Amino acid sequence: MKAKVVSDLFEKALVQMGINDKYDFVFETPKNPEHGDLSTNIAMRLAKPMKKKPADIAQEIIDQIKGKSDLIEDLTIAGPGFINIKLSPKVYANAIKELYKKGENICRQDFGNKLKVNVEYVSVNPTGLLHLGHGRNACLGDTIANLYEWTGHDVTREYYFNNAGNQMNNLAQSVYARYMQKIEGEDFPFPENGYHGEYIKEIAEEVHQQHGEALKENTPENINLMRKAGEEWSFKRIKATLARMSINQDVFYNEDSLYKEGKIKNLLALFEEKGLSYKKDDATWLRFSEMGLSDDRVIVKSTGEPTYRLPDIAYHREKFERGFELLIDVFGADHIATIPDVMAAVKYLGYDTERVRPIIHQFVTLMENGEQVKMSKRTGKSYTLDDLLDEVGSDVVRFFLLMRSFNTHLEFDLDLAREQSEKNPVFYLQYANARISSVIENAIEAGAKLDDENAKFELLTHPSELNLINEAMNVDRIIKSATQKCEPQVLADYLRALASEFHKFYHDCRIIGVDADLQTARLALVRTIKHIIKNSLTILGLSSPERM
């Protein structure tokens, strides 16, 4: 935003100097405020092609620009050849006015051009409850979807699940065993690789309540009932847990429909037709070795069942066929190995892999008193996402899961999360919003009028005001960057910086009761800040309480 103000001037200056080629140079905000509001490395970039000293080039540029714009107060040469630019306060006044006009639309952008985006996340099979890692996946996916929505994309939130196959059999047999143990005692054998979670007992209990002892025989029909019961029980709770974090997906895509609708068959036929698959040892193999990967892999087992790769590939193809132009897949680090296979196959099928964006997030560990927590103290069972939501609430869970870059291992500090005080970073943000609400309320009571597009923003000259405006000016860049990087952490970090500038401003500058014009300008400023904070919190999926 700031750079826009000066870049034209610089480009004109270069033309004046007879430099018409494009060179790579940047404007940036110096870390050290003594270096001005903006600085550019242009002179250093030109030193080599022009065969002159950076300082001399810088001086030439400065001579060209100086005095030509009332937006620039001063230009100086510093360090190895930087040009430091001191902007006139007018730049900030213009900027905050522009932001103020956006009102509640302030975090919205439209660079998405209605691109059809599919964000797939959570996607756990209905065999149990959600845990912390799933929580990270869910919050990431949901927030990425929010970001894309706010930037003008046409977003579909999707959940892909599989309620067939080995794991579901396993679930069914586990429920059956618990059911039988209930009737015949603890000696009834439990399947070796069964699901040991306590929740299986709950499911068995429900089955028992509903059917009594009628399902004692290990028949396919009865096992199928167990499976259904387990699936429904799990899905109900998964959805409920997600809803507690305000996560509601649009499409629940069942892997099974790929079979029912012949998508798997079609794909197999296509692979065969293209000579990409072959039979060996009764299995069907895909020639990944011809797609740039090292080894061929089985896609249909000798038993006739496909491996996970086949439906995964078919599913991606299906998403493209449904018209999506960008596929974002949110996976945990344990899925890392499947991605190259899918990508290679998708590419070979003629789709643009640039349009597939796998987001692999690292694991989460829950820490308490410096030690890893695996079991819930209260229940003695393994720690679920619901347990965490019970303890600290959705806002804290979401923020903690989002405040770190997805590709670093995340330590969830339970002690800090439990802290209902200023130590908790979530409250720091929400408090800024609540403070502004309160000020606005008081201002209205005192008879201040709020809707003033003609507010005299040029009166905002206190360093704390300028710093706050300066931070607010970054909002578009941040939202865009967070979206393109699929990195909510960028926004979370920005929000903290913005809240910090706000709190400093609040401390230094009174709003109500100062000179009328200044009061109007400051009210307009804090309302703008409030919109940014509130919208950012919304994008992150957090609430913005008006009072705290």
Added chain:
RNA sequence: GGUCCCGUAGCUCAGGUGGAUAGAGCACAAGUUUCCUAAACUUGGUGCCGCAGGUUCGAAUCCUGCCGGGAUCACCA
């Protein structure tokens, strides 16, 4: 062994396309409120940026090799 992620302050982590004196939160210490919410603000300091080379005016950032931690490498999903 191959592939991916990570290694930055006591701890947890940031570090837009390479830039000037590497930052924040927490923890620790001291202070600020007759005045719009003190869940706030102010002050205090610590870094072989894992190691070693390379690229260049300039590297925490890019390249190569190594070391350490995590994940993953099925006719399991």
